[in-house]
Amino acid sequence: MKTRIGIVLGSGLHSFSDEIVSPGKIYEDSDSFHSIQVLKGKISNNEVVIFSGRRHYYEGYDNDDIFQNINFAKDLGINLLILTNAAGGINRRFRVSDIMLITSHYNFIKNRFTENVMTDYYDKTLNARIKNTALRNKMILRTGSYCCLSGPMYETKSEIRYLAKYGIDAVGMSTVPEMIHAGNSGIKIIALSCITNLLSENSTGITDHKEVVEAGKNSYQTFSSLIKNIVSDFSDKF
Secondary structure, eight states: OOOOOEEHHHHHHHGGGOEEEEEEEEEEEEEEOEEEEEEEETTTTTEEEEHHHHHOOGGGOOOOHHHHHHHHHHTOOEEEEEEEEEEEEEETTTTOOOOEEEEEEEEGGGGGSSOOSSSSSSOHHHHHHHHHHHTTTOOOOEEEEEEEEEOOSOOOHHHHHHHHHEEEEEESEEEEEEEEHHHHTTOOEEEEEEEEEEEEETTOOOOHHHHHHHHHTHHHHHHHHHHHHHHHHHTTTO
8 A cells, every 4th residue: 555644844844845846735824823834745756745834722723723734634645644843852861953753742731632542652663663764874863752731831940850750751832632633533653853952950041932943953954864764665654
């Protein structure tokens, strides 16, 4: 079975839309806080659909809006969805611009969207293939647990200390609702975080969205190469 691959781009990673060959616009909404664009085209001669931009609960949207990208993916027959995001790194081994493969999550906004119908949304065999793809191409790929908070504020020192205590490796404001909805819809998921800033209870710095976007840009070459290799390696897996 031919794999139909969709890619949801997180903050600072939207330039990947420029990588597709013969792009065609499916949908656009430039009035949202984060502009939304859905494009179809080819990467490495394989058909893909790119979802640039997403909506968040902190913007006041309801489930229909939050899940719009996922519903588009389902309607377009996508059976493998790569979800990406910008995240703050809590794991002390992480560095800015690292890419982390999400292997589990903490859901801190579960009351806002459809509940889990599965016990594990992260396919261990699929993730093992991703690790092999990175290893074969000599890329550093972190793995870990991602925590989704409602936002839009960044974490306080006390919150960072709490999250670290429970083994959370990275934190952000998206992805988990989409991942659950996609999994419930029968779509296979690969989830990746770009570590755009490091969180420590001893930090004296101030994080803002501009810094997050800039760090996303700095990790772009690694991110772009990994995504292209995943598309090539998984084009005929399902």
